[in-house]
Amino acid sequence: MALEDELSCPVCAELFSDPVLLGCGHSFCRQCINDHWTSSKSRNCPVCRQVSPHEPVSNLCLRNTCESYLREQSTRKERDDEEHECLIHGEKIELFCQTDEQVLCSECKKHEHARHSTQSLQQAVRQRKKTLWSLQNATAQDAKICNYNQTERRIKEEFKKLHQFLKREEERRIVALNEDEKQKRAKIEKRTKGRIRSVSDRLREVEEQMKDDDITFLQVGMAETSYTHTLAKYTLPDQELSSETLVDVSKHLGNLKYQVWDNMKDICPYYPVILNPHTTPADFSVSDDLTSVTSCLHRQEKSNAFPLNRSRMVLGSVGYGIGTHTWQIEVGNSRHWILGVCFRSEGKPITQPLSPENGFWGLRRDGCMYSFLSMPTRFSLKTNPEVVQVRLEDDYDVMGRWQRKVSFSDAGIHSQFAKISGVPSGKELFPFVMPEDQSVPLRVVPVPAKITLAGEQVERNLSFRERYKGLIEVCCWVVIALLVILSFKTDRHDQ
The missing domain is CATH 3.30.40.10 (Zinc/RING finger domain, C3HC4 (zinc finger))
Known part of the structure; x- marks a missing residue:
């Protein structure tokens, strides 16, 4: 058997x-x-x-x-x-x-x-x-x-990098302190040697004067021949000693942790979107830091070579609710990709089409043409973006009802080229990416870290105009319509 x-x-x-x-x-x-x-x-x-x-x-x-x-x-x-x-x-x-x-x-x-x-x-x-x-x-x-061992190994590798950075930072700062101390000591020695030469010269003068007769010696003055008086005269003042010889403690210790953290940002980037490896198809490859994904499957040279369903996408690990959320995806020279947001869809068939009816809102590039998942209309751009910024924010329709919208911009020139309105609210939306070119990764772009002061709001509150934008537009149109009606009545009365 x-x-x-x-x-x-x-x-x-x-x-x-x-x-x-x-x-x-x-x-x-x-x-x-x-x-x-x-x-x-x-x-x-x-x-x-x-x-x-x-x-x-x-x-x-x-x-x-x-x-x-x-x-x-x-x-x-x-x-x-x-x-x-x-x-x-x-x-x-x-x-x-x-x-x-x-x-x-x-x-x-x-x-x-x-x-x-x-x-x-x-x-x-x-x-x-x-x-x-x-x-x-x-x-x-x-x-x-349940790849516990692999995850544990990656955690240890990341902390090893942090330990190495902190060790190098400590050594660099100790070297800077030693160099500062060396310069201060050199100044002290230089100043001390000069004082010693001055005192020696003055002592020789006093010794020469002591060889004169008693009357001449008394006329010069015994006070000036005093060795103690001479040393006191050529000793550095305490204030001058403090500024010239003491190490600048504030320079080496002031905001030390912040300065180390500021330098650490180069090796500790912050990514607004982290990909969920559990949603990765078998023929996709996600990087160890969960910030880029690559399709390993060769794409046939024909339109719609890959099926448009959620079995071909990778979701972000965190969903977004109310507020404004922005992230950037580096698409590079890829000519086939899909970016957008969607509702989490547990329990639904993975072959369902990507459409707003199924909870998907996104933008697709297919060669030189772009299209929305919600409509077959295609359009082109003068310059194809290498980095696409996706922005999810609150919006209001003409009746003042709260909804959301998704916009797409060329991050290189800060120009918006596509927008999807009418995205329903009430549920978290998850970013998703779909690479369709073999060996061309889609990468999440890190953002610079910001310090938030105590009491500062991370997301600003919506102004009255933004909150009631739709209602204000309706009121404006009503006023315009009333003015047109009154103007028409006035013209007929004049006739």
Whole structure:
């Protein structure tokens, strides 16, 4: 049985028929792998989920082994048919009782198991193999989802980078302090040597004066010959010592943590959108920092090569409710992508089309043309953006009812080129990206970190004009209509 399991296709659980070999090393029946790729819309391996861009090759060695095994089984079956007989009725065992989980012969089915559910022996074996393979595949998927060790390793790697940065920052600041101390010491030594030379010169003058006669010596003055008085005269004042020789403590310690944090921003960027790896299709690759995604599947050169459904997208990990939220996606030279927002759609089929009716609002680029998910109308731009800014904000219709809108801008020239209004409120909207060009990633652009002072509002409150924009417009139109009516009545009265 172990050999038969090794010679069985993981998809159909039957002995290999025309086996083919994928690039990942797994083998399948040619028909099984073609059917799997047709149904899943991607060329991934059913076992390891690795994408196979190349056509599978025939596994001649495995095919010869299966043929040899079938010949041996046929010979053994003829020999063992007589042994597989019912011990009670002496008939050939060819049925399986699903109620009692026992093998049966036709006589057992007629008598002891007449009211039980039965199936053929071959069908029962095939069903059990598929169940075992499903359990094995589910276990592999669970191991892939619960990637605790991989996540732990990434966390340690990130903190290792932070520790290395802090160590280098500490060493740099200690070097700066030592250099400051060295300069201060050099100034002190230079000033001290100058004072010592001055004192030495003055002492020599006093010694020369002491060689004169007593009257001359007394005329010069004993006070000036005092060694203590001379040292006191040429000693630095305390204030001058403080400014010239003391280390600038405020320079090295003032806002030390903030300065380190400010320098750390270069290696600790903030991303407004973090991709959710659990929503990533098998043929998509998400970076370790969860900020970029790449399609590994080759796109055919034809319009709408990829199906427009949520099985091809990657969601952001956080949804946005009320307020204004902005993020930028670097699309580079990619000519095929979709960006937008959507409602979380648990429990819905992954093949549902991307439309506002299903909770999707977005912009698609297909070659040189752009279009909204809500309408087939296409348009072009003079300059194709390399970085697209997506902005989700509150909006009000003409009746003053609260809703939301999504706008798209060229971040390079700060120019809005598309807008979607009428997005319903009341539920969180999740950003999503859909790369459609192979090996061309879509990246979330980091934003500079900002310091929020105590009491400062991160999001400004909407002004009266913004809050009642729709109602104000309605009132303006009513006033204009009244003025037109009054003007018309006045003209008729004059006539």
